[in-house]
Amino acid sequence: MKIKAFVKNILWRHQNLGIQKTEFGTKLRINSFIDHLVYKEIFTDKIYDEYINHALKKCMDNNESKKILDLGANLGFFSIRCCEIWCQIGSKAKIDFVLFEPSENCIDRLKANLKGFASNNFSFDIHNKLVGKKNGWDWFIEDRDHHIGQCVSKRIEKKGKRYSRKVEYSDLTKDLEFSTIELIKCDIEGSEIEFFKNYSISLSNVNSIIIETHEYEAKDFVCKKMKEIGFTSYKDIRDDIKSKYCNLFFINNKCI
Numbered sequence: 001m002k003i004k005a006f007v008k009n010i011l012w013r014h015q016n017l018g019i020q021k022t023e024f025g026t027k028l029r030i031n032s033f034i035d036h037l038v039y040k041e042i043f044t045d046k047i048y049d050e051y052i053n054h055a056l057k058k059c060m061d062n063n064e065s066k067k068i069l070d071l072g073a074n075l076g077f078f079s080i081r082c083c084e085i086w087c088q089i090g091s092k093a094k095i096d097f098v099l100f101e102p103s104e105n106c107i108d109r110l111k112a113n114l115k116g117f118a119s120n121n122f123s124f125d126i127h128n129k130l131v132g133k134k135n136g137w138d139w140f141i142e143d144r145d146h147h148i149g150q151c152v153s154k155r156i157e158k159k160g161k162r163y164s165r166k167v168e169y170s171d172l173t174k175d176l177e178f179s180t181i182e183l184i185k186c187d188i189e190g191s192e193i194e195f196f197k198n199y200s201i202s203l204s205n206v207n208s209i210i211i212e213t214h215e216y217e218a219k220d221f222v223c224k225k226m227k228e229i230g231f232t233s234y235k236d237i238r239d240d241i242k243s244k245y246c247n248l249f250f251i252n253n254k255c256i
Contacts, residue, residue, distance in 0.1 A: 023043070038074060048185075049085065051234070067096050068184070068185075069181055070100070072186065073099040073100060074110070096122075102149060102167045103149050104142065131169065133194055137167060138166075139166060185211075190214040192218050193217075193218050207251070207252050219248070234251050
């Protein structure tokens with residue numbers, strides 16, 4: 001399996017990317033090497049599979065609707081992988097996804113990618129907004145080629161394909177406090193400290209969280225805060241001691 005993944009990686013670097021098909025059979029358009037990297041991480045290397053399975057199998061004993069928050073949804077690949085795994089598990093229960101993606105370069109492709117899974121089993125509530133703060137707005141920088149954005153302090157006029165635009169924040173309090181959430185994936189490009197400062201007291205109804213931290217300070221802050229509010233670190237998903245970035249998986253102590 002590792003050899004097959006390695007060969008795919010080499011081929012995708014040197015061929016037209018176009019449409020790629022996951023092992024489950026989902027067809028997705030790969031327009032750039034950045035698309036390929038995200039696709040490879042989720043569908044080829046399957047770095048989240050163990051943790052998605054762990055979170056979803058804990059809640060499959062009843063047929064009540066489930067809820068997943070995808071914060072920083074990008075092109076929707078993480079949510080699609082959750083759908084694939086849920087189908088493989090064989091549960092008849094519905095999953096309601098709430099997705100937030102501030103990039104205007106991603107949002108149309110995100111919606112198109114999720115259309116194939118919209119059914120009685122899956123629903124998608126998609127928001128083209130920022131998360132982290134409870135209100136206000138920030139300048140959000142984008143690149144039309146790489147669809148990777150982050151908040152910046154000042155407006156950046158369009159230079160080639162790079163520019164910034166004003167994007168509002170969405171208040172997640174109701175989503176977090178008034179329903180049980182099986183899983184949150186939080187990849188918000190450096191705003192994770194802000195997110196936990198604002199929402200840590202609202203996470204008691206969340207069963208599991210996957211979060212990507214940026215910089216060592218953010219990792220230390222998140223780990224300390226999660227322990228304080230009653231979550232246990234299950235395992236680091238991708239935690240290179242030399243890297244500033246890592247994905248962490250936490251479980252609510254009431255679910256252990």
